[in-house]
Amino acid sequence: MVAVRTYAVTALLLLFGCSSGDILVKNDIGEEYKVEDTAVTSQDFPAKISINLLEKNIPELQAEWNKLIDKCNKKISDKNRCKHMFDDVFVDEMRTWKDLLKTLKTLPATKVVRFRVIATDVNNYKTVSNYMNVVCIPNGTLEERQKWGDAAESSMEYGTKDIDFRTDVGDDGSVAASVRKKVCEKYGQSS
Secondary structure (H helix, E strand, O other), rough: OHHHHHHHHHHHHHHHHHHHEEEEEEEEOEEEEEEEEHHEEEEEEEEHHHHHHHHHHHHHHHHHHHHHHHHHHHHOOOHHHHHHHHHHHHHHHHHHHHHHHHHHOOOOEEEEEEEOOOEEEOOOOEEEOOOOEEEEEOOOOHHHHHHOOOOOOHHHHHOOOOOOEEOOOOOOOOOOHHHHHHHHHHHHOOO
């Protein structure tokens, strides 16, 4: 009896091509999206690196801004005109950087999971995606998670060669969102 059960379980695993560690998501028309355990790596989100860069760059941006205003003031007699000409761009950029810094300082321990997906269409044609990264945002209120997710995506997209950076926040009903969520549930828990 045990041998029959063993063969049945083995046959099911072979039929679905999914080992116990793999993630499998199917859509409503039968396409499958598999993340194999061997194609996944996880690391701590490098918030400290982003915080250090912002703490260094914000004063440098302020210094460059002051130099620009000084140069302008030497050519134009109306000192307020120089400030107003460049203020919109500078003030918005500085506010963005300061908000990002403030948010990153409140971000709890977070994981970045790198993975790729094997997609099998209804004709059993398989394609393999490029590697993707998902920033697995810790539990919190929806507002906190969205804010942390936006900050994490913003800071990650500047320092990586990878094309795709997303978070597991929000669910638009897509297969991609379901895959990201399952990847974070399995690999993205901070210890």
